[in-house]
Amino acid sequence: MFDGVKRIFWLWGQCFKSMGRVSTFVPFVLYALVQLGVLISLINFINPPFANIYIPIIKKFFNAAALHYPTFYVFVAPLFNQINLVLSGIIGIVLIAMATKLFAQKFRDEAGAFGEATGTSFKKYGSLFVVWLIETVLTLVIIIGLPTLLKKIFDPDYRMMQIFEFAGLLLGILVASLFAYTTALIVLDNQSIGESLSKTLKIFSRYSFTSYVIVAVPTLAYFPLSFILRKVDFLITKFSPEMITTLLGFGILLTFFTSYLQIGSITRFYLLVTERKR
Amino acid sequence: MRIQNKLIVIVIISVFMISLFAGCSQNYQKEQAMYNAERMFYKANKLKQNIMINPNIASPATYQEAELAYREVINQFATTSQSLPELRGIIQRSWITVAELYVMQKQYDKAISVYQEIINTTSFDKELCALAQYSIGSNYERLEKVDDAIAAYNKVIENYAPIIGDTLLPNMNILQTPIYIARLYRQKNDIYQAKQQYTRARNYYQHISQKYPNSVVAMAAENQIAVAYGDEGEWGRAVNALQQIIQQYEGTYDVFGVMLSLANTYQVQLKDAPNAIYFYDRLISSYPENPEIAKAYLGKGNIKLSQKLYNNARENFQAVLNMPRIDNNSAIQAQLAIASSYEMEGNWQKALNEYQWVINNFPKSLQSIQIPLYIADHYAKQNEVKLAQQSYENAIQQYQHTIDLYPNTPLAATAQDHMAMCYIRQEKWSDAIEALTNLSQTPIPPQSLVNTLLTLGSIYEEKLSDYANAISSFKAIITKFPDIPVAANINARIAKLESNLAAYQQNNTNPMVSNISNISQISENSVEIKWTPNLDSDFQSYQLYRSLQPGVSPASAQMIAEIKNQKEVQFLDTDVTEGEPYYYKVVVSDRGGLTSTGNEKQVATQAAQFIANIQLQGQTVDWSTVNLIWNEVTDQQFDSYKIYRSTNPGVNYSAELIKSIYDAKTTSYQDDNVMPEKTYYYKIFAANAKGEKQASNEIQITTTRNSAPSAVILSLTGNSNNSVELSWQGQVENDFSMYRIYRSDRSPVSLENSPLWMSSNKMVNSYKDSGVTAGKTYYYKVVVYDKGGLYTASNEIQVQL
Structure with missing residues (x-):
């Protein structure tokens, strides 16, 4: 356990060291810019050309009241999160793959080859997408499905429901950490979907504590912000509807750093485990 | 990139572009206009909310900022709203709020200008114009411009029907306007015109009733006919009108309100208990779920109470209290009625319990505020002097508590008023004056302020013969409300008082001098001053002056107390510093404004004593070390511990000072500068900044013999x-x-x-x-x-x- 903790701090230390290579930031900057673009388009949903996309979506999938001010801001955070989820499947997985490749180049003391990283990531898009889909479905089932199921069984009070939801989140993180090394396996070691799934499970079973913590800590760093964003009514009445936008903007910044830490430490640990073996 | 991956990317980009431009043909102008208008309206409302926290202290700039925000909404979207009915609500509310902002500032003229602007610019919006025209009338009423108000209300009737648009729901402001006009004529004492207007109102309502037969608006119009009869005191005709409405509309529309008015009219105006009870019973059986059904039970209970059928009355009041959803006001009324029933029965103790229940459960209600005074008055009426006295004192305490808990509220003002009443009942005039003066300085309705100042002036005049203050109180009424009906009476009263005051001042002599007779209880922080009493009949107050220099005079010294009770001839001054010399003098004032100054006395407060109480203990650790410990000195004057040592008993300042410690919390010291097998005497002195020292007990310690160290x-x-x-x-x-x-x-x-x-x-x-x-x-x-x-x-x- 103590060795595990020491190892985790070492991994994070390695991430901080890798910040010296600017190219490792590029995928995260790109993703933050995409998220920022989505956020800006979202808060301008009523104006052309965004109205053409968002108004039909809001009318179809949300309450029509969301087209009114300030009610719209009640739906901004969930809408942003859902768009983010879709984006993570379209662009996110490519950028994570790029980041993994760039981190690996840094950790192996190889020259930074951005073009190679990009090319490899696009080449592996199919496999990455399938793995992402499996992981996302399983995670969503745990995070959303489990608390819903428990709610139906136990009819808990508000406090107990919060505990269920938090437990669901921790289990969701567990699922994510089971899949933690798939991207590295596919991108760095050219593994097939099946191989990447079986090997990531093997690494997890051997280093479960480290794997869980390096996935969980950056993920949980976002938890206080999610908690605040759930108090939409309070934020709107006490401050202003635009406060939600500010918080989501802060969330993008937070995601930038936590993702860097998460992908960096996963890649470093993957290299440590696999290259030691070789 | 593999061909299939390229395809995926192309498909994703295509889907995005199609989504983006597929809707280009769609027109979302309506949604955009609504959203943008709502956003601006929301921001303007936020500014208004800031004002609403306390409209009386909001700055003109804050009001102006809010007005500009609402006007911006109007400027940007008024035109669009003509083709977009959904926007009309926002525009209407923006216009009305702009005017209301002026009403909140009591700038009624400006509010009227805004309403006129609404009528001029939004003629297409009849509903808004009708409301604006009606509001012009009500603001002229606020300005007490009755003729202008009547003219404005007449325009409402002439220009706007009570039904606007395609709904058959009446606009009550427009519907009631004819009645308002008649009432304004009555207010002007123009009885002939008032009667004409009531007749005109009834004709108007008949017309409405015929124009929209068997509709809600027809029923409302017919109800107004009954109101008009009621206003004129024609209660027989009023009940006939109400009964006709019930006959015609019962079963079709909700006639609860009409039937309740009918029952109340029978009870209150016609004193016809059987008919009143008949209709109350019908209400109870037909509308058991109506939120206002408590009123029927209360009405019926009150009739039973007047008939001295106490148990029956209480059953009805209890029925109110047993209702699952009951408003506070009804609950209080029912509970008070139960208390009254016991009181009328002669069971004061039970009544008292019920009154107390109201106080405990509804401490913030205006009814509950009246109870402590009522209880005390009850004992006073019963000649229970001691109980009355005690109850007045209790009441005063409760009122003070309310004032402290809810300052600057109508509740606090009522408590202040009742507190003054308690003092008046006890004939504690100076306290009553203080309470009434406080009340007059709080924001209370004009009529309450007039009554307060009248009471204040009357106490000065009749109870204290203080003509100057009486004149000042009455003049305050005339200055603030020059047009009140009783102005002539008050002016006459002022003239009489001024003449009395002039005569008094001609004969008045300086008041009897009060000399300081004794200064006692001198301590570090207090001095008690006693003086000889003044025995003049026109005594007003003692003023006690204090100075740090001799030659005390009102111009140079500080007045530390003004005492209006002639028998109170002592004062405990607790605002003094230790060790300072003070000079005191008493000045006596009379009601004619003359004063007499007494002798001057000097006193020095005691210097604060430095208290240490140190208990010293010690022991040898070995031949070379002595450990000393003592308790902490907590006196604020503490400066340092001084540890003295001597080889002879009787340690004093001439002994060896081995350590000075300046931290009061350090309570131990190790003396490692001692010789073996020797006796030492220790004492600790705690010192303050002035150098005063307090000694501890003296301890004697003999060090042990030294022995050679153990070998290694x-x-x-x-x-x-x-x-x-x-x-x-x-x-x-x-x-x-x-x-x-x-x-x-x-x-x-x-x-x-x-x-x-x-x-x-x-x-x-x-x-x-x-x-x-x-x-x-x-x-x-x-x-x-x-x-x-x-x-x-x-x-x-x-x-x-």
Whole structure:
């Protein structure tokens, strides 16, 4: 356990060291810019050309009241999160793959080859997408499905429901950490979907504590912000509807750093485990 | 990139672009206009909310900022709203709020201008214009411009029908306008015109009723006919009108309100208990779920109470309290009615319990505020002097509590008013004046302010013969409300008082002097001053002046108390500093404005005493150390602890000062500068900044005999041709001073030679000697020294290199 903790701090230390290579930031900057673009388009949903996309979506999938001010801001955070989820499947997985490749180049003391990283990531898009889909479905089932199921069984009070939801989140993180090394396996070691799934499970079973913590800590760093964003009514009445936008903007910044830490430490640990073996 | 991956990317981009531009043909102008208008309206409302926190203290700039925000909404979207009905609500509310902002600032003229602007610019919006025209009338009423108000209301009737748009729901403001006009004529005492207007109103309502037969608006119009009859005191006709409505509309529309009005009219105006009860019973059976059904039970209960059918009355009141959803006002009314029923029955104790229940459960209600005074008045009426006195005192306490809890609220104002009543009942005039003066300085309705100032003036005039203050109170009424109906009476009263005052002042002489007779209870922070009483009949107050310099005068000294009770001839001054000289003087004022100044007395407050109470304890640790401990000095004046030591008893300042400690929390000291087998005497002095000292008890401590330290055992750890490694073990004592290593090439090692090595670090227990020569034999010893100079040598070891 103590060795595990020491190892985790070492991994994070390695991430901080890798910040010296600017190219490792590029995928995260790109993703933050995409998220920022989505956020800006979202808060301008009523104006052309965004109205053409968002108004039909809001009318179809949300309450029509969301087209009114300030009610719209009640739906901004969930809408942003859902768009983010879709984006993570379209662009996110490519950028994570790029980041993994760039981190690996840094950790192996190889020259930074951005073009190679990009090319490899696009080449592996199919496999990455399938793995992402499996992981996302399983995670969503745990995070959303489990608390819903428990709610139906136990009819808990508000406090107990919060505990269920938090437990669901921790289990969701567990699922994510089971899949933690798939991207590295596919991108760095050219593994097939099946191989990447079986090997990531093997690494997890051997280093479960480290794997869980390096996935969980950056993920949980976002938890206080999610908690605040759930108090939409309070934020709107006490401050202003635009406060939600500010918080989501802060969330993008937070995601930038936590993702860097998460992908960096996963890649470093993957290299440590696999290259030691070789 | 593989071909299938390229395809995926192309498909995703295509889907996005199609989504983006597919809706280009869609027109979302309506949604955009609504959203943007809502956003601007929301921001404007936020500004208004800031004002609403306390409209009376909001700055004009804040009002202006809010008005500009609402006007911006109007400017941007008024035109769009003509083609977009959904926007009309926002525009209407923006316009109305702009006007209301002026009403909140009591700038009714400006509000009227805004309403006129609404009518001029939004003629297409009949509903908004009708409301604006009606509001012009109500603002003229606020300005007490009755004729202008009537003219404005007439325009409402002429220009707007009570039905606007396609709904059959009446606009009640427009519907009731004819009645308002008639009432304004009555207010002007123009009885003929008032009667004409009531007739005109009834014709108007008949017309409405016929125009929209069997509709809600027709029923409302017919109800107004009954109201018009009621206003004119034609109660018989009023009940006929109400009964006709019930006959015609019962079963089609909700006639609860009409039937309740009918029952109330029978009860209150016609004193027809059987008919009133009949309709109350019908209400109870037909509308048991109506939110206002409590009124029927209360009405019926009150009739039973007037008939002295107490149990029956209480059953009805209890029915109100048993309702699952009951408003506070009904609950209070029912509970008070139950209390009244017991009181009327002669069961005061039960009544008292019920009254107390209201106080406990609804402390913030205006009804509950009246109860303590009512209870005290009850005892006063019963000539229960002691109980009355006690109840008035309790009531005053409760009112003060309410004032403290809810300051600057109508509730606090009512409590202040009732507190004044308690003082008046007790004939405590100076307290009553203070309570009424406080009340007059709070924001209360005009009529309450007039009543307060009238009461205040009357007390000054009738109870205290204080003509100057009476005049001042009455003049305050005339200044604030020059047009009130009783202005002429008040002015006459002022004239009479001024004449009385002039006559009084001509004959008045300086008041009897009050001299300071005694100054007692002098302490560090208080002084009690007593003076001789003034016995004049026109006494107004004693003013006690204080100064740090002699020659006290009202111009240069501080007035520390004004006492209006002539019999109160002492004052405890607690606002003094220790050790200061003070000069006091009493000035007596009379109601004619003349004063007399008494003698001047000087007193010095006591200097604060420095208290230490130190208990010193001590013990020897060994022959070289004495530990001292004592308790902390908590006096704020603390400056330092001074520890004195002597070899003779009777330690004083001439003894040896061994330590000064400036932190009060440091309560121990180790004296390690002592000799063995010697007796020492210790004492601690706590000092303050002035140098005053408080001594502790004296303690005597004899140090122990010093004994030589224990020997250590020396051993050889290792050696080579050119070095020897030594180590030693043994007990290290408190009075350890140093280790010395002695080396010799013959045994025994002599301690008289210079030591090879020395260390005062007691933790060291090894040494490497590198100054040796191969082939030679060396002898070593380690010697332990203590602070007293005693030493012990270790075993000797031999090393052959």
